[in-house]
Amino acid sequence: MELKQKYDVIVAGAGIAGIAAAVKAGRMGASVLLVEHYGFVGGMSTAGMVGPFMKHTVHGLPLVRGVFEDLENGMRRQNGMIDNGFYASAFRSSAYELLRAAGVTVLLHGEIARAQREGNRLAALDVLVDGREVTVAGDVFIDTTGDAQLVFLGNFPWVKGDEKTGLLQALTLFFRMGGIDIQRATDYVQANKHDFFDWMTYDFDFSKIVSVAGYWSNVRRAIAEKRLPPEIEYIFFTTLPGSGEGSFNTSNVLGLDGSSSPDLTAAELTGRNQVNQLVQLIQQELPGFENSYLVETAVQVGVRETRRAVGDYAVTGADVRNMHKFPDPVARSSYGIDIHGQKGEDSVLEHVEEGEYYEVPLRALLVQQADNLLVAGRCISSTREGHSAIRIMPTSSATGEACGALAALAVRNNQLLRDIAYERLKAEIAYNLSLDY
The missing domain is CATH 3.30.310 (TATA-Binding Protein)
Known part of the structure; x- marks a missing residue:
């Protein structure tokens, strides 16, 4: 594999959100680099052995389709997925095929050492490759690291843990x-x-x-x-x-x-x-x-919660409980608030009534002070309660796909992320925003 000096879109973190973002941007014609520090893709679904997929349907109809459904179908063809459960090996194999078909360049064993920031833009990433630092530039960056690593390294605003106590959810080794x-x-x-x-x-x-x-x-x-x-x-x-x-x-x-x-x-x-x-x-x-x-x-202990980006909007527990619908939705979910309590706090497990769903707005993917940085997966902008509901893999895939589409549109039209009309993005991800199949 030859690593280019510059890509249209650089995605950091090859969990399900990063896979969806990279595949979508690649399908829309962008040159895409997906950087992952493990020697395989999948994130918590493979390294953490997290499964099965949590509830993401309304009356049996899926709220998340697109790349997520393609990934599921690939696993089923291998007899690696039954019902909503899957084998990590099948997940990796299906994801690799989607990434290959979309023309995505995948860099495994790549550690991001620093993010080069110029004003309100990320210009490049310094990545450790073969024991040396290699600089790779990009037009749009998508942080799907789970830990908001690009947000952190770029010194963009982030928060972590409970707003009052700072507590983080428990970790689990599957x-x-x-x-x-x-x-x-x-x-x-x-x-x-x-x-x-x-x-x-x-x-x-x-x-x-x-x-x-x-x-x-x-x-x-x-x-x-x-x-x-x-x-x-x-x-x-x-x-x-x-x-x-x-x-x-x-x-x-x-x-x-x-x-x-x-x-x-x-x-x-x-x-x-x-x-x-x-x-x-x-x-x-x-x-x-x-x-x-x-x-x-599992290869590593499962992590539910670390840093969250501070975005143009933070998804809240009230949004989840009230089934909030937004004027700029990018994802829909029917999974309730689910907090695995730390020392000194109670766990919370709430369920969404059958037939109901809430939405995640585009503004939760846009990072404050950043012109060309998006977030997807469990590091999107949210309160702790909101995060505990939208961190699941189907929703993470939908937010990743929305980021990939928006990034590709920005590159194609030479526009800033916030200048792209929402209707143009909606047209690219309409299958995740409708129950009328």
Whole structure:
């Protein structure tokens, strides 16, 4: 691969938002560079093993289509996605094919050392390649790093954590187990509903994703006997049909900042210790897990919340609860506020009524003081409550795609981002703004 000195659009971070942004801009004719510090794409969906996709439908109709739907279809063709669950390997493969077809240049193992700012514009990024710094210039930049890394390095405004306390959501190291007798496991769950969350669906359909969350009595007893740390609140896993495997969203790492390397290091060590303790408990006590075994842990601990850009508008908890519709929508979502509480605060899990949805406005993607920098994914402009709802992968893909479209329009017409008429952008992403298929 030959790295050019300049691109029309540079996207930093190859999670689902970055993939959607890069693919959309490439499809619209822009030259695109996608920079990723891992040796693979996918972000939290692959490195963090985060799945399945959270709710993004209204009466069975998807609120997010476009690149997101193309990604899903690619995984299904590989038998790597069933219902809303997927394998990380299938995600990577499908994403690579979309990026290749869109003509996107992908730079893996690329660490961004600094952002060169000139007035209200980003001019270039200094990227570590083969142990040396390489400068790559761009016309429009899209920050999909999750941690608002370009915003941070460019010294544009950002916030982090709860507005009053500064607390960040808990971190979770996902892990996967095989050899599960799903029938026996769910028979036990059905017979002991008092020990599980009331939001669960107990008429299990083994042709679809099965979600189980609870085992409170086992967890409480293990904590009392010091076999589990007190941070563990429940055991939660989802299955893929016919696989005999479960993906566990269960470890709970508190008091650490996912944008700090020393804190992330501590989180990795804490998370892996929790996984070891959990696997022993699961194998020894939970019906249906007698012959189970640990398949893998995620490449990195899952991070829910770090920096958020300060944009022209911040999506709020009230916007989510009131199903706010905007004059400049770029994405729609039906996922409620979901805060995994830190030490000293309660978790929050709210649901959006079936048939309802709220919108994310274009202004939440535009960074204050920046003429050519956009944000998508979990670092878009929002309050902590708003962020907790719109951080999910389907919504992140929609905001990424909107950024890619706007960036390509700016390059094509030699205009500033804020000077492009919203109707022109809407025409490019209309499939994400309509339920009339």
